[in-house]
Amino acid sequence: MRIIKKGVIINILGFLLIIESVFMLFSAGISLFYGEGDTKGLLLATLVTSVVGVSLFFLSRNTDKNISKREAYIIVSLVWVIFSFFGSLPFIFTGSIHNYTDAFFETISGFTTTGSSILNDIESLPHGILFWRSITQWMGGMGIIVLSIAILPILGIGGMQLFIAEVPGPSPDKLHPRIRETAIRLWGIYIGFTLVEAILLWIGGMTLFDAVCHSFTTMATGGYSTKQASIAYWDSSFIQYVIILFMFLAGTNFTLSYFGLHLRFKKILEDEEFRWYLGFVVLFSVLIAISLIIFQGEALGISIREALFQVVSIITTTGFITADYLSWTPFLTIIIFILMFFGGSTGSTGGGMKIMRIVIVIKNGYYELRRLVHPNAVIPLKFKHHVVSPQILSNILAFFSIYVLIFGVSVIIMSTMEPSLDTAFSSVATTLGNIGPGLGAVGPMDNFYNLPVFGKWFLSSLMLIGRLELFTVLILFTPSFWKR
Amino acid sequence: MRIIKKGVIINILGFLLIIESVFMLFSAGISLFYGEGDTKGLLLATLVTSVVGVSLFFLSRNTDKNISKREAYIIVSLVWVIFSFFGSLPFIFTGSIHNYTDAFFETISGFTTTGSSILNDIESLPHGILFWRSITQWMGGMGIIVLSIAILPILGIGGMQLFIAEVPGPSPDKLHPRIRETAIRLWGIYIGFTLVEAILLWIGGMTLFDAVCHSFTTMATGGYSTKQASIAYWDSSFIQYVIILFMFLAGTNFTLSYFGLHLRFKKILEDEEFRWYLGFVVLFSVLIAISLIIFQGEALGISIREALFQVVSIITTTGFITADYLSWTPFLTIIIFILMFFGGSTGSTGGGMKIMRIVIVIKNGYYELRRLVHPNAVIPLKFKHHVVSPQILSNILAFFSIYVLIFGVSVIIMSTMEPSLDTAFSSVATTLGNIGPGLGAVGPMDNFYNLPVFGKWFLSSLMLIGRLELFTVLILFTPSFWKR
Numbered sequence: 001m002r003i004i005k006k007g008v009i010i011n012i013l014g015f016l017l018i019i020e021s022v023f024m025l026f027s028a029g030i031s032l033f034y035g036e037g038d039t040k041g042l043l044l045a046t047l048v049t050s051v052v053g054v055s056l057f058f059l060s061r062n063t064d065k066n067i068s069k070r071e072a073y074i075i076v077s078l079v080w081v082i083f084s085f086f087g088s089l090p091f092i093f094t095g096s097i098h099n100y101t102d103a104f105f106e107t108i109s110g111f112t113t114t115g116s117s118i119l120n121d122i123e124s125l126p127h128g129i130l131f132w133r134s135i136t137q138w139m140g141g142m143g144i145i146v147l148s149i150a151i152l153p154i155l156g157i158g159g160m161q162l163f164i165a166e167v168p169g170p171s172p173d174k175l176h177p178r179i180r181e182t183a184i185r186l187w188g189i190y191i192g193f194t195l196v197e198a199i200l201l202w203i204g205g206m207t208l209f210d211a212v213c214h215s216f217t218t219m220a221t222g223g224y225s226t227k228q229a230s231i232a233y234w235d236s237s238f239i240q241y242v243i244i245l246f247m248f249l250a251g252t253n254f255t256l257s258y259f260g261l262h263l264r265f266k267k268i269l270e271d272e273e274f275r276w277y278l279g280f281v282v283l284f285s286v287l288i289a290i291s292l293i294i295f296q297g298e299a300l301g302i303s304i305r306e307a308l309f310q311v312v313s314i315i316t317t318t319g320f321i322t323a324d325y326l327s328w329t330p331f332l333t334i335i336i337f338i339l340m341f342f343g344g345s346t347g348s349t350g351g352g353m354k355i356m357r358i359v360i361v362i363k364n365g366y367y368e369l370r371r372l373v374h375p376n377a378v379i380p381l382k383f384k385h386h387v388v389s390p391q392i393l394s395n396i397l398a399f400f401s402i403y404v405l406i407f408g409v410s411v412i413i414m415s416t417m418e419p420s421l422d423t424a425f426s427s428v429a430t431t432l433g434n435i436g437p438g439l440g441a442v443g444p445m446d447n448f449y450n451l452p453v454f455g456k457w458f459l460s461s462l463m464l465i466g467r468l469e470l471f472t473v474l475i476l477f478t479p480s481f482w483k484r
Numbered sequence: 485m486r487i488i489k490k491g492v493i494i495n496i497l498g499f500l501l502i503i504e505s506v507f508m509l510f511s512a513g514i515s516l517f518y519g520e521g522d523t524k525g526l527l528l529a530t531l532v533t534s535v536v537g538v539s540l541f542f543l544s545r546n547t548d549k550n551i552s553k554r555e556a557y558i559i560v561s562l563v564w565v566i567f568s569f570f571g572s573l574p575f576i577f578t579g580s581i582h583n584y585t586d587a588f589f590e591t592i593s594g595f596t597t598t599g600s601s602i603l604n605d606i607e608s609l610p611h612g613i614l615f616w617r618s619i620t621q622w623m624g625g626m627g628i629i630v631l632s633i634a635i636l637p638i639l640g641i642g643g644m645q646l647f648i649a650e651v652p653g654p655s656p657d658k659l660h661p662r663i664r665e666t667a668i669r670l671w672g673i674y675i676g677f678t679l680v681e682a683i684l685l686w687i688g689g690m691t692l693f694d695a696v697c698h699s700f701t702t703m704a705t706g707g708y709s710t711k712q713a714s715i716a717y718w719d720s721s722f723i724q725y726v727i728i729l730f731m732f733l734a735g736t737n738f739t740l741s742y743f744g745l746h747l748r749f750k751k752i753l754e755d756e757e758f759r760w761y762l763g764f765v766v767l768f769s770v771l772i773a774i775s776l777i778i779f780q781g782e783a784l785g786i787s788i789r790e791a792l793f794q795v796v797s798i799i800t801t802t803g804f805i806t807a808d809y810l811s812w813t814p815f816l817t818i819i820i821f822i823l824m825f826f827g828g829s830t831g832s833t834g835g836g837m838k839i840m841r842i843v844i845v846i847k848n849g850y851y852e853l854r855r856l857v858h859p860n861a862v863i864p865l866k867f868k869h870h871v872v873s874p875q876i877l878s879n880i881l882a883f884f885s886i887y888v889l890i891f892g893v894s895v896i897i898m899s900t901m902e903p904s905l906d907t908a909f910s911s912v913a914t915t916l917g918n919i920g921p922g923l924g925a926v927g928p929m930d931n932f933y934n935l936p937v938f939g940k941w942f943l944s945s946l947m948l949i950g951r952l953e954l955f956t957v958l959i960l961f962t963p964s965f966w967k968r
Contacts, residue, residue: 070857156859334899334908338892361885368882369962371875372955373554375640390874391855397881398852401845404888408822415818421923422905424818439905471856478853 005068007061009075013082014056020083021050023135024090030209031128038126041094049086069155070481076147077473080140080464084108087136096129105448105456110136112467113144113349115223115319115436116459118449122228127209130226134213138194141220141349144467145190145254149347150182156395157471186254189261190349194219197246204239218246221349223319223436230321230444237305240322244305244312251316251344252277272384277315277345277355284339285311288332295329314339317351319436321444337439340429341403351434351466353403360388361400402470407432410462417455427451431459432466489552491545493559497566498540504567505534507619508574514693515612522610525578533570553639554965560631561957564624564948568592571620580613589932589940594620596951597628597833599707599803599920600943602933606712611693614710618697622678625704625833628951629674629738633831634666640879641955670738673745674833678703681730688723702730705833707803707920714805714928721789724806728789728796735800735828736761756868757829761799761839768823769795772816779813798823801835803920805928821923824913825887835918835950837887844872845884886954891916894946901939911935915943916950 028042067075087110088103090096097103102118109116110133119125125133194215201211210226217224227233231243249257256274259267268274288307292298298306306323313320314336325336343352360383367381380387388396407428415424418441426438427448437444448456465473475481512526551559571594572587574580581587586602593600594617603609609617678699685695694710701708711717715727733741740758743751752758772791776782782790790807797804798820809820827836844867851865864871872880891912899908902925910922911932921928932940949957959965 156856330903330905330908331896331899334896334905338896341892362889364878365882365886365889366962368879368886369955369959370964371879372640372959373962373964390878394848394874394877394881395852395855397878397885398849400888401881401884402849402852404884405846405849408825412815412818412822415815419814421814421818421909424814425905471853475853475856478850478857480854480857 004074005071008067009071009078010056010060012067012075013078014053014058014060016079017049017053017082017086018057019053020086020139021046021053023139024049024132027090027128027132027135030131031126034127036126036128038090038094038096038128041092041096042090042128042132044093045086045089048089052086072151072155073472073475073481076151076468077464077476079143080108080111080468083111083136083139084460087111087132090129090132094126094129096125101453101456102449105460106133107136108460108463109431109436110222110224111140111143112434112463113137113140113220113222113317113351114431114434114463114467115217116431116438116442116463117224117436117447118456119447120228120449122226130213131209134216134222134224134226137220137222137224138216140222140467141250142187142190144220144349145186145347146183147468149186149254152469152472155472156391157469185258189254189257190219193246193249193257197242200242201239204242205234205236206239214243215246218243218318218320219250219349221247221250221316221318221344221351221434223313225320231309232322237301240305240309243320244308247312247316247318247320248281250318251312251348251350253345253347254349255347256345273345273356273359276359280342280355281308281311281315284315284335288328288335291329291332310336311339314435315342315350315352316344316348317433317435319430321437324443324445326439326443326445333439337426337429340426340433340435340438343433353400353433356383357396357399359383360393360396364393364397399470402474403432406462406465406470410458413458414455417452427455427459428462431462434463434466488558489555492551493555493562494540494544496551496559497562498537498542498544500563501533501537501566501570502541504570504623505530505537507623508533508616511574511612511616511619514615515610518611520610520612522574522578522580522612525576525580526574526612526616528577529570529573532573536570556635556639557956557959557965560635560952561948561960563627564592564595564952567595567620567623568944571595571616574613574616578610578613580609585937585940586933589944590617591620592944592947593915593920594706594708595624595627596918596947597621597624597704597706597801597835598915598918598947598951599701600915600922600926600947601708601920601931602940603931604712604933606710614697615693617708618700618706618710621704621706621708622700624706624951625734626671626674628704628833629670629831630667631952633670633738636953636956639956640875641953669742673738673741674703677730677733677741681726684726685723688726689718689720690723698727699730702727702802702804703734703833705731705734705800705802705828705835705918707797709804715793716806721785724789724793727804728792731796731800731802731804732765734802735796735832735834737829737831738833739831740829757840757843760843761829764826764839765792765795765799768799768819772812772819775813775816794820795823798919799826799834799836800828800832801917801919803914805921808927808929810923810927810929817923821910821913824910824917824919824922827917837884837917840867841880841883843867844877844880848877848881883954886958887916890946890949890954894942897942898939901936911939911943912946915946918947918950 024042024046028039028046031039031042084104084107088107091103097106105118197215197218198211201214202208213226256268256271285307289303292303309322310325325333341353342358343354344350346354346356363381367379370379381393410428411424414428418424420440423440423442426440427442430438442448508530512523512530515523515526568588568591572591575587581590589602681699681702682695685698686692697710740752740755769791773787776787776791793806794809809817825837826842827838828834830838830840847865851863854863865877894912895908898912902908904924907924907926911926914922926932
């Protein structure tokens with residue numbers, strides 16, 4: 001195996017840091033407009049980030065444009081960590097968050113589109129910082145689109161190559177042009193949806209600022225809000241339905257939205273993952289709505305809206321809140337907890353295990369029973385009308401089992417710090433799945449502020465591992481990855 | 485596919501019912517000896533069971549001795565259900581348990597060697613019934629030895645065929661002689677261990693009756709006790725260490741004990757599953773012992789013994805209790821909960837997922853990372869120095885994922901009846917894993933009496949599904965199993 005090209009890695013990281021600093025500068029502009037005194041801190045963060053970015057970019061050599069898979073793994077993991085490192089500077093320099101652990105937690109929770117927060121008084125923050133906080137998620141979402149649609153399938157991670165044939169763009173044999181083309185097409189949709197949602201939320205009664213921030217964090221399935229009460233702040237069913245719609249779109253494979261915009265609706269309705277995704281949303285919403293009517297005595301309209309909102313918010317791993325689901329009957333709380341493992345569709349900005357993997361794991365269990373009945377018959381598993389190869393199936397089952405194992409070990413680790421079982425369980429589920437709120441002390445009406453320092457760093461690492469589909473990060477810890 | 489031979493199935497079930505009635509008669513004898521008034525009820529139950537057994541046996545035709553895999557599936561599932569149906573008659577006829585749901589729950593919890601109880605005042609029961617209750621577990625253990633060592637490997641279930649080459653006995657191509665030979669050899673060990681343990685417990689200070697009952701339920705990894713306080717009743721470290729030893733043996737592959745008795749210790753120490761099993765026991769015991777010393781301020785000796793006892797009791801899925809682990813720090817409670825998924829070794833009487841499967845799932849996760857680094861290399865997974873075939877690996881991964889899926893769905897179902905999260909989670913984990921006690925309202929100092937009727941039937945079915953390694957029961961619900 002050949003040497004890792006450090007020059008290329010540094011060069012790309014430098015380039016991306018420059019982009020990050022541009023977004024910081026933009027936040028500084030917003031801050032200047034509102035004139036709230038956070039401008040200086042934001043400009044300082046921009047300066048530091050851009051100087052480091054420019055230095056890395058120009059001092060490194062990038063003569064060889066062809067990066068290999070190994071470099072791709074290193075770059076992907078490093079980008080999220082380094083972005084979070086520099087991204088936390090605005091919080092520190094403006095004095096919005098007082099210690100580095102909290103600032104890093106809040107930032108990586110942004111870039112990984114998780115949305116778990118340590119802030120106790122969000123409304124007290126200046127507009128520039130609130131804007132930066134929202135835009136970390138939007139950038140994270142952009143990164144994830146490229147990652148899940150263009151990079152992970154080529155790296156062969158977790159069955160992501162299953163839908164590669166469906167992705168619009170040039171043939172998948174060359175990494176560079178494919179990333180470029182695919183990114184441009186799908187980012188167009190991402191930006192377009194963000195724009196439309198912002199306008200609708202503005203019409204619905206949000207200020208333009210809140211509308212933009214929330215559409216950023218909706219499309220990223222991030223869930224950061226500019227209000228402590230999240231979406232419950234606006235007592236508007238129009239706003240809630242707009243956000244339900246766009247959370248649902250953000251949790252849908254963006255290539256399907258591409259087909260939708262080209263009026264190829266048949267392709268959407270025939271898509272197996274989409275049908276399951278829609279099916280799960282309807283199933284769990286109906287289940288919760290009926291329970292809310294029977295057990296909580298809620299009205300029909302409110303029940304349907306609250307059920308839909310919470311189910312779509314959790315299954316897409318957004319994490320916006322309109323109701324305190326911890327006050328619901330335990331049965332509903334458990335459903336919310338189980339939903340934390342689902343996640344959005346592949347090729348969406350959603351986290352979690354992803355609908356495709358859940359479905360293939362369920363199908364495989366059923367097929368294994370059929371294989372036992374007919375031990376000599378070859379019964380291949382099909383998904384989206386294609387046979388799932390043994391390699392991909394093995395990778396998906398490994399993904400599922402590693403997810404469960406990491407969950408189990410992490411719960412043990414969190415329980416050393418956290419006395420209540422539901423807090424320990426759900427803090428792991430919600431960060432590993434990049435959702436945001438959990439149960440117990442990290443429930444929808446609380447946040448992660450009171451966790452000990454080690455717990456915050458540990459959960460930060462879970463956000464990263466979950467966001468990068470486990471393998472991308474874990475592979476860096478295998479000796480064979482580093483062997484020549 | 486050919487027709488299912490109903491005659492053979494009925495014939496075998498009749499034969500087994502006759503055996504069950506013999507054990508009932510034996511319990512009636514014990515009852516007669518103590519002269520406590522439960523003799524009549526036990527004799528009536530014996531009569532009903534034997535009449536049904538004899539009728540089925542003689543009225544059915546069993547001309548064709550070769551049963552196929554399909555008949556084997558049906559027989560195995562039916563045996564446990566029918567044994568539990570008739571096995572609950574002694575509780576009903578003697579008035580020891582007042583409603584049929586509770587009696588069935590107590591009995592299937594016996595035959596599946598689970599040990600979850602609905603009894604609130606065990607000591608008030610007459611000796612004959614206590615003996616019957618213990619012996620249901622011992623019979624269940626006997627059944628499991630045959631099942632896991634002789635039948636399941638041939639059916640190809642959950643990777644059980646992995647250690648078939650290791651099993652002493654004739655070659656595995658013929659079902660009938662193999663079951664016979666293997667059963668006789670390993671039952672010999674089972675009975676021998678039971679005898680030795682009973683003598684040791686008697687020496688340790690138990691009455692002969694208690695000693696026999698507890699050695700029945702230890703070797704079956706069942707966990708029924710004749711005392712409400714379980715093993716904590718005897719304040720004797722000798723008794724506790726004897727039970728630790730025999731729980732450990734019962735959770736060890738019985739073929740290894742066979743080698744041990746033939747002084748082939750090298751074969752035991754080289755056995756990969758045994759090394760992991762021992763490793764897990766040591767690891768978790770040390771972890772818990774240290775925590776007990778630091779956080780609970782316990783003495784060294786007591787900490788080691790309590791840690792060892794609870795770890796061995798839960799990991800082997802026995803479920804005896806000497807300490808209220810719910811009063812420990814949450815961290816330790818979570819470890820106990822996670823241990824509920826481990827289970828004993830393959831070829832033992834322990835339930836759960838089994839050490840072999842846990843290890844292979846972990847290994848496969850790691851190997852998948854290596855496969856990603858070297859996508860073109862063939863990296864086969866080895867266990868016990870043998871390559872695990874793709875079919876077996878697929879079956880084990882399917883087992884793991886089905887176990888997790890059943891767990892998730894069952895927790896949702898239990899949460900409709902059970903307000904506390906830890907009760908919902910642990911009642912499923914402890915019945916599916918055939919352990920016995922759980923957390924919360926079904927913790928070590930409580931029992932399953934207060935659950936609603938539907939909950940008891942639901943958990944009963946989980947005991948059955950878990951005990952029969954999932955597939956054996958689930959396969960009966962696939963349409964292709966019944967198609968000609």
